[in-house]
Amino acid sequence: MDLLYTPEQQAFRAEVRAWMEAHVPKEPLPTLEGRVGFDAHVAWERTLASGNWGMVTWPEVYGGRGLDLIRWLIFEEEYYRAGAPLRANQNGIFLLGPTIMEFGTDEQKARFLTPMANGEVMWAQAWSEPNAGSDMAAIRSRAVREGDDYVISGQKTWSSRAAFADWGFGLFRTDPESKRHKGLSFILVPLDAPGVTIRPIRQLHGETGFAEIFFDEVRVPAANRIAGEGEGWNVAMATAGFERGLMLRSPARFQAAAKRLVELYREREADASPAAREAVVKAWAEAEAYALNTYKVASTVMAGGKIGAEASLNKIFWSELDRALHRTAMSLMGAAAELKAVGGRVNQWLEGYIFSLSGPIYAGSNEIQRNIVAERLLGLPRLGAG
């Protein structure tokens, strides 16, 4: 154990800090979940890419910097320290990117990764269906092989950013006779292809980042399939692991929020309860614990270890921390908590609280995660299996 940074790591931190100070927008951008905000965030993605900061852990050949996970953590710390905007392309860079890296062909890597890192192509995920949310093996959307193409029909829903994104990735049933998790394939679809219809869904905060996607005989080349036909479930499970695991929710995000929460408490201390003080300290302490755990996992991965079902512990922890942190902020805001704007600026606590409510639901609900922890880490039996 060595909890000191090397001079090289410190120099890297200084480099990131200087770049962020020079480039991060002075004012917060409008919400990522609306058209105007999404476009502003895409512009920020391209600014990041111009500094070669699009995806620092990717190999240089795909537009990355080939950095290890400790440097990724340092990058993220400086990113959130500077108050940089949320990533418009998080579905691409944190979910699909690692999936292509693990399962894609060289040609697919060259074709999809570089534009992702450069902020040129924005990605949406197309997992859930009306009858396949937490039970993702119940997927019905079909992809029928015709020559070198697949012809896709069906419906996806709760597709984050699909209203604005360029491409989607998802699971489709390529074997019509198959049941459950067999016979599914992982296919990439341009969202402007003929036969694709997007219907935005208004979310809790009133914006339309979500959408339903309807596929009516949409023709895509078979070269858009990641890994083998019928192997989609395993690929998707790996992607879901990335989603719950190390990279999607970087600890710096919660540490930055906890710091803002402490500042909010200092402003409101005269009206705050002792219970609020404890909740503030607890939120800070848990954000720290999450960061420490991420450093621990990063060190394990760098030493050749793998993340398995532990990713589910991670997902439960950050999502419930985020909700508690924002709930505490809402209580400290008092009567002002309900206002959509405070002092002429967007009420970030309200927006953050609403968003935090989705955390325990998406990326596999926390109920599913607790089942995974119980069955795979603790070895408890499945219902009816005994």
Added chain:
Amino acid sequence: MEFSFTQDQIELRDGVRAFLDGTHGPEVLRRLDAEGGRDPAIWRSLVEMGLTGLIVPEAQGGLGLGLIEAVLVAVELGRADVSEPIVDTALVAPRLIADEARLAAIAVGELKVALAHRVNPWVADADQAGLVLGGAATGERLESADPLRRLFAVERADADPAMLDLSALTAAAQLVGASERMLALATDYAKDREQFGQPIGAFQAIKHHLASVAVALEFARPVLWRAAWALDHGHARAPVHVSHAKLAATDAAMQAAETAIQVHGAMGYTYEVDLHYWMKRAWALAGTWGDRAFHLRRLDAAVIDGAMAIGPDQTFETGMQHG
């Protein structure tokens, strides 16, 4: 920057765990409980295992290891619920003693040390200690909720901050170990106990309780490790990190205890299942070496009153680096 253990540290932990699993099972706890005392044979076996010399300097016959090793071993001692004064004597006292003869006596297991401190109104195992550090104990014995603890009243106690931090750190480690054991006991019970034609562990209600304990425990661990490292290296923030560790471990342990008794059902409310020994040890450790309120105050004074820089770049002391 590397937040992981060396191969030697992992082997030490695994070795101590295997040794304690083989020599210090629940049947030993029941026997000690029935006999109401300490067993010199257990102390001798801990000495033979080399635990008394762990952090004693090599010049005085010890291994000269650090607080990371001490914490790894303290977790195992908590997991096995060892009640001999091994933590106070071997994992705390050597850092508070300069006298070479005393250090040498600790290393070979001849000197047992008890610790008196102002935040602890009672001293554990004072009757068999050759030395009470930090104050004086009286002969008056007090009964603890934990039948394996032996507490004595204090006549006088100092407020040595080094003793407090070292002891709070090792108490947090024992709480983590106790939590591991309580989770394991409850999980094993849930696999065996059948109701409605199923092992109760197949039901989500039970699964989710146990998974929540696993989450709390997983995220208490690295907090403990950072505290051990910071204290070992004399960092300015070490006392805050120790308080964080004690709070996280206490909260995880209380959750583990309450969940474990719930999963055991009415059996959990009896003296017949093993669970109660760890549950009662957790209650005792939660209140000792600074209770929840004590450590929360130390933490919030640092965080809220602005004595300490906070934020995403402050997980570790970034101003410090290898030269």
